[in-house]
Amino acid sequence: MSFGIVRSPVSVPTALATRPLGSHEDPARIRATIARAPLFAALPISAIEDLTGRVAVRRVPVNATVVTQDEPGDSMFVIMSGRVKVVIFGENGREVTLSLLRPGDSFGEMSLFDGSTRSANCVAIEPTTLLVLSRDDLMRHVQSHPRTALNLLGEMARRLRRADDTIAQLALCDVNERLIHRLVGLAREEGSESPDGLVVRRRPTQQELANMIGSCRETISRAFNQLARDGLIIPKGRSLVVTPALIEKAERKKAA
Ligand code: CMP
Numbered sequence: 387m388s389f390g391i392v393r394s395p396v397s398v399p400t401a402l403a404t405r406p407l408g409s410h411e412d413p414a415r416i417r418a419t420i421a422r423a424p425l426f427a428a429l430p431i432s433a434i435e436d437l438t439g440r441v442a443v444r445r446v447p448v449n450a451t452v453v454t455q456d457e458p459g460d461s462m463f464v465i466m467s468g469r470v471k472v473v474i475f476g477e478n479g480r481e482v483t484l485s486l487l488r489p490g491d492s493f494g495e496m497s498l499f500d501g502s503t504r505s506a507n508c509v510a511i512e513p514t515t516l517l518v519l520s521r522d523d524l525m526r527h528v529q530s531h532p533r534t535a536l537n538l539l540g541e542m543a544r545r546l547r548r549a550d551d552t553i554a555q556l557a558l559c560d561v562n563e564r565l566i567h568r569l570v571g572l573a574r575e576e577g578s579e580s581p582d583g584l585v586v587r588r589r590p591t592q593q594e595l596a597n598m599i600g601s602c603r604e605t606i607s608r609a610f611n612q613l614a615r616d617g618l619i620i621p622k623g624r625s626l627v628v629t630p631a632l633i634e635k636a637e638r639k640k641a642a
Contacts, residue, residue: 465489
């Protein structure tokens with residue numbers, strides 16, 4: 387199996403890029419990000435207020451590496467704005483994308499709970515603003531709010547399901563089927579309704595798609611262009627429309 391080419395990520399020194407909650411950071415926005423984050427769902431207002439006072443804000447430019455695989459971890463992050471990809475770099479500049487994270491999503495918690503090193507790299511793919519919570523503050527919070535531990539178990543279960551799905555796809559499906567599965571998945575995760583189908587605002591590049599499904603850009607390019615010729619997807623500028631016909635095709639394959 388071959389993966390894609392890596393664009394070299396920029397490392398941002400933590401001390402330079404992290405600012406404690408300062409006068410120009412809007413506490414209301416920070417509070418809203420925490421309240422909306424699935425990790426902190428269903429917490430009492432007092433707990434959200436407490437977390438709001440404890441987090442620091444970090445702004446990172448596009449391509450900045452926030453978390454580096456195999457380094458020790460001492461804090462976790464919640465995305466306030468922007469996007470982050472979770473990625474593992476292989477030999478010869480190849481990479482596999484494990485997940486694309488959006489505002490409200492959190493990352494960097496695994497090494498805090500299992501005491502091991504960072505399990506993957508987390509790289510900003512847009513200018514991104516993060517809330518940073520230290521290990522000590524997270525542990526104190528979880529001890530007084532078991533609800534967060536339940537939320538975390540839910541998130542871990544979802545990740546394991548996705549990983550199971552990916553393993554099954556790699557073992558059982560060809561590249562065309564994996565591409566259709568991923569495009570429909572993206573459309574369901576972040577698409578908005580339109581008369582032609584679900585619109586994915588930021589169309590992933592063919593290299594990014596290759597990195598997501600364990601293929602190479604040339605193969606993806608052929609399969610992608612064929613889907614477009616068949617009218618099953620409609621590239622429109624930087625966005626992509628995933629048609630109901632493609633979604634049905636994916637459903638039929640799943641039922642077969
Ligand atoms: P940690 O191991 O501390 O640092 C890397 C982070 O990437 C990890 O915590 C998780 O938050 C995140 N991560 C690792 N694997 C996945 C995955 N399969 N899906 C989503 N996020 C992941």
